[in-house]
Amino acid sequence: MPVSPLLIGFCYAFVAGIAAARVLPVPPLAGAPLFALAALTFAAGGAVLARVGRRGWAAAGAGARAAAWAAVLGPGLALGLARQGAVDTAVTRRVAHVRVDGRSAELAGGPVALPEMARVALRKESATGRDLRLRLQGEVHARVLERDAAGIAALDERGRWPFTVAELPQRSDEVLVRARDPVGTVYPVAQPFTRVDRVEVVGDGEEAALSLHAVANHVATFARETRPAPPVRILGRVTGDPAVYPTRTVLTVTPAFLQESVGGPWYRIDGGDLHVEVRPEAPDYGRYAGRWAYGMDLEVAGELLAPRPQPFPGGFDARAFLRNHGVHGRLFPRRPVGDEGPALRPAPLPDGRLRRGAPHVVASLALRDRMLGVIKQTAPFPQSAFLGGVTLGLRHGLQGVRFEPDRLFRAVPPDEWEEDAEEDAEGEMLLFEQFRASGVNHVLAVSGLHVTILALLFAGIFSLLRIPRKVFVPVVILVLLVFAILTGARPSTVRAVIMHTLFLLAWAYLGQGLRASALLGVPVAALLILLHNPWMITDPSFTLSFGAILSLALLTPPVLALIEPLRGPALLAALTLVGAVTGTGILAFRWLATPAFALVAAAAAAAAWRLGRGLERRGTRLFGGRGLGDLPGPVTAFLAAQIGIQAGMMLPLSAYYFNRWAFGGAYANLVAIPLIGVVLQLSILAGLLGFVPGVGMTLALVMNAANGLFTALFLLLARGVAALFPFPFLRRPLLRDLVAWYAALAVVIWRAPLGRAAAALGARLGGAWPRLLRAWPAAAAVLLALPLAVGRPRPEPGLRVTVLPLGYASAVLVETPAGHRVLVDSGFADATGRRNDALRSILPFLSDLRIRDLDAVVLLSGAPERAAGLPSLLRHARVERVLLPAGLHPAAVGAGAARRPPVEVRAGDVLHAETWRGLPVRIEAVGHGATDRGPAPGLAVRVRVGDRAVLLAGDLGPEAQRALAEAEGEGLRADVLLAPGRAAGGPEPGAGKADVEAMLAGPTAAFLAQVQPSTVILEFGNPRPVLGRKRFEALRRHALGRRFYRQRVGPDGVLETDRDLAVFIRLDEDGVHVDTQAARLRASAQRVP
C-alpha cells in the first residue's frame, strides 16, 4: 500500500477540513458530535484500508483503490472539521427554556445546575404584547480569597489558590423584557448563579417564551471594548516567555480566577489567555522584565480590554491576531479605587518561593540569555540587536532601533547616542522599516532558513570531528528542539524543526533524499501545528512559512527547467526583460502593471533577441557561449528558488496580508540569504564558544569581530535597497484572485502530467479532439481568467463618506457616484516614524478598496493630527490636487511634494460638482476661519447629494462656528455632522470647565441648532501620541463635549470612533444610510471572540 501518499492525503484533508470549518463555520458546541462523527469515519476508513491491505494494493481494482483513498480523506476532513469546532467557544449556551404563563413562569426541566458560578442571561424567544418583569432565584457558590496578615494570597503546597466557598441563596434584580424589543434580544442578569431554581414574574405578565442562557467564563466575555473599564482582579500564571520591549514588558498570563468588582465573588476562568502590560514605572518592574517571570503566579488588578478588532476594512485586526495565539484580552495594571495592595504582585508558595515554569523551557531560556550575554560582550550596538534578533529570536529588542551608518561598528555608548539622536533621526528609517522595505525582514522571523543553517552547521562540525551520521543526528535534532524553544516556538520554527527532524531521520537511517522527505514533512508539520492550534491556518506566520517551503519544493524545478537552457540571444532577451522590469520598477513602479509596459518590454526583449541572433550570425559568441546552465548547480538552483519564492509566496501573500510588496526583495535576497548564512553560523558559534571556560569568551570575541563586518554589510545592504527600490502599496487581491494565481502556478508546475492527460483524453475521444486538446494551456488560461472577468463586487450606489477611526486624528474618504475620490485630512505622523497614520491606516484602507489615485486631498486645518500624514500620502499615492485653507502655508504641512502647486480654499468654493440621477452632487467649503488653536486658518466642508448632506466641521473655533451659523442660517442643515474640534475644541490649557461649558452652550449650541443633525460623529481616541502632556486637558474637554452632544442629539445619535470604529455614510435618493464597523462586526460575531 502506498503509505506515504495516503498519509500526505490524510494531512491535506485535515487542513482542508479546518479551512472548510472556517469558511462555513461549524455551529459552536458542535465539536463533540463532530469528534464522534470523525471517530466513526476513522473506524469505517480503518476497516476499508484493512480489507484493501489484505488483498494487496497491486491486486486491488480501481474501485477498491478509490475506496481506500476515500477511507483516508474522509476521516482527515472530519477530524479537521471537529478540531476547529472544538476551539470555537460559544459566548452563551442555552441551559433551559422558560415558559411564562400569565403570573407564573416555569423552567422547563426543573432547576438548572451550572458546573460553575456563571453569569446568566434571558433571551426573548417570542413576541410579547406588554412588558414583562422577571426575577431569578437560586443559589450561588461564591469563592472568597483567603489572604495572610500582609494581604498576600499565597498558594497552598500543591500550587492551588486559597479559597473558601460560601453557598448562598441568590436572587436577581428585576429583568425588564420590553414588548418593543425584537425576538432574540438578550437580557443579562446582574447577579451570577451556580443554580437557578425558578423564574418569578413580578406584577402582571402574559404568555411568552424565553430561554435561559449561561455566559461562558471565558476571558473574552469579561473584557470591555473601550476605556475607561472598571478594574477587575485576576489570579493567574505567566505561561509564556515575557516579551521585553525597551519601553514595557508584556506577560502572557493564563488566568485561573477573575473577580469582576472589589469584594465580589471569584469566577473560575475556563478559557483564554491575556496579555498583562507592565510599564517600567511599576513597582518591582525588574521582577517581570525577564525570563525569570516565566512560570510565576500573579495577582493583577487593572482594566481588562478586548484587543481591538479590525477598525476598518483593510486595517490590522489585533483581535484575530492575538486570538490566533490564544490571547483574548489585554490587562493594564491599575489598582481599583477602594482596594488595597499593589496592582500587580507575585503569589508565593507557602515556603515563600515562587513557582517556576516547565524545566525544559526554563533551561532553554537561560541558555538564550547566556548567549545574549555573550553577544552583548562581543558585538557593539546596534549589531548586537541585529544578532540577538536573528540568532535568538529577540525581535522585541529591535523596536525603535534606528540604524545610522556612521555609528556602525563603533561601539558608541548610549549617552552619546542620545545627544544627537534627534538630528540624525531626520529622514532615517527605523531598522525594522528598512528591513521590511528591502524585503529581508524574514531573517528576523526565525524560520526554516535559520533551522537549515543551524542543522548544516552542526552536521558540518560533527562531520569535521568524524563522528558517524547515525550517532550525531539525534544530537542535531535535540539542538533544533532547544533552538525552537528558546526562539519562542513560532509556527515557522516548529514547522522547520519537524521537517528537518523527519529529513535527518530519513537521511541517517533510511538513506532517503531531501525532496521525498520535504513532500511528506510539509503536510505532517501542518497537521501537527494545526492539531495543536487550528486558528493558525490563517495566521501569516503559518501561511507564509508553508507558502515559502511549498514554493521552494514545487516551483524551483519548473523555474530551473525554464532558466537553465537560457543562453545566447535568449539569455540576452531575458536579461533585457529583467533590466526593463528593474529599471521601470525603480523609476516608475506604477507603470509596471500596465499593458503599455508589457508591450514595450516584450518589444525590447524581441529586439534584444534579434540583435543577439544578428551578432551570432556574424560570429560573435554572446556571453562567451555560456548560459545560465553553465553556472555552478547550487547557484542556478538558488536563483530558481528565489524566483519561485517571489512568485509563490512573496508577491501574492505580501499583497494579500500587508497590501505591500518589497520590490527590491528579489534582488536583496540574492545577497542577503547567503550573507545571513555566514552571520548566523558565526554568531551561533561565538555564542557557544562563550560557554567554554577560560579562552571561550576571547574566541567568541574574535568570531564576532569577523561577524561584525558581515553584519555591517547586511545592514548596509538593507539600507541601500530600501533607499533605492520602491516599497509600494498594491491593490489588495481578493481571495479568488489568489485562487486563480495559485491555480495558474499549479498548471505551470504540473504542465507535463496535465499535458499527458490531455493527450490521453484526446486519443480516447478520437476525431478532432487530439488536435483541440493540444491547446489545453490556452483552455486552462481562459478557465483561470473567467473568475477575474466576471467583475468585482460593486459597492452600493450613491455618494460614500467613510470616517476612519484614527484615535486623536482624522481622515475621511469621500467617493462620489461618478468615481471622484477626495480624502479630507491625512492623519497624524510623528517625527520618529513609530506612528504614521498614512502608512499604517489610510493607504492600507485605500489599498483594500483598490484605490491608488486620489483626485484631491483637502486639509481642514494645519493641525498635526490632520496634516502630518500628507508627505507620506503624497509619496505613495497619486494625488491630483492638494487643497488647503486659505492662509495656510503649503510648506507648513509638507505639501511641497504635490504634483501641482496646492490650491487655497475659502468659504463658498465648490471643490467638486457632478450630477447623479438628476440630483446635484457637491463637495463645497462652507466655512473658513480661525481654528480652536488660535488664528491658524481652518475649513469646514460639506458633502451633498440633493438636499442630503454631511458636514465636516474640522477644527473651527467658537468664533468661526458662530460666524458660520449666522452666515448660513438654516442653509447649514446637514444629516450627519462630524463634530468640530473633536467635540470640545483644542487641547490648549487655561480654559476651565466653566469656559468650555460656556463655549458649548454658546457658539457650539447655536451652530448645532442650525445644522440639526440626526447623527453626530465624535472623532476621538488616545490623545497621548499627538498631544503628549496636553492630553489631560483634551480628555477633560472631550468628556464635557461628549456629554453635551449626547444631551442635544440623544445617545443613539452620537457615534464615537473609538467605540464604533469606522463610520460608513451613504447618501442616495432615498436618504442617508449610516453604518459602523463595530455594528458590522457584531452582526457577524456569534463566538468568542
Add this chain to the structure above:
Amino acid sequence: MTDPRTRTLGWLLAGAFLLGLLVTALHPAYRGALRAIWSGAPETSPIWRSNERYYPRIGPRGEEVRPDAR
C-alpha cells in the same frame, strides 16, 4: 575522507577566525573588549557599554541584573 562541503565549512571557519583576529587587533573597541575580558571585568568594555540599554537586565553570563546592583 571528509565530505568536500564539510571541508569548505572548515576553511570558512578558519578564514573567519583569521579575519576576526585582524579586526580585534586593529579596532580599538574590540581591543578594549579583549582587555576587559582578560581583566575579568566585562562591564568596563566599550562594547558592553554600547549595549547598556539593550536588554539592560541581562548580565554578561545571562544572569538577572537588578538596577540597584548596577
